[in-house]
Amino acid sequence: QVQLVESGGDLVKPGGSLKLSCAASGFDFSDFYMIWIRQAPGKGLEWVSYISGSSTDTDYADSVKARFTISRDNAKNSLYLQMNSLRAEDTALYYCARGDYYDGNWAGFWGQGTLVTVSS
């Protein structure tokens, strides 16, 4: 069955950097768009970024553009999110999710999330 397991969340100071990882299993990873979605504590959901199976198509929310970089390693069935210049408003539970073959704008399966806290 589809499994997505996030890791890398931590407490980081404003201006700092962090790299999240997502290990995928149970499906042909390279065939699918992959997505990062976040949820601030007690708040709603925000689409952060997506990447195509071949890594040729990526996009970002305006709120993270130029600070975050999404990438993947199909040989390792892994998805990543490099987060730089972190701000307090980036504090959230970050979910890794699977899109479909054609696009990354809906999420069929979700991981359990990894918590990022940005605070001094």
Add this chain to the structure above:
Amino acid sequence: EIVLTQSPATLSLSPGERATLSCRASQSVANYLVWYQQKPGQAPRLLIYEASIRATGIPARFSGSGSGTDFTLTISSLEPEDFAVYYCQQRSNWPTFGGGTKVEIK
């Protein structure tokens, strides 16, 4: 950015009752509307996509309807496990979510 407004914010119902949740878009999203269910401490789960198609394994008591700017998620007869928060999401433009509707036990 397309803004999705969900109503009501909270719906208090008893098991066996019908739940009707609304999602309104600030501009047309055609049928590119998705519904998710989130229970406390869990990740969201896909329920409905393209406004009315149930995802694999989703019970028939869940149904979605609508197109353009007005959408509805209906749970025909609430089961105890259906009490949760429901989010709509549009995928016509950069994806955005509604603020959620909490379905709570009355």
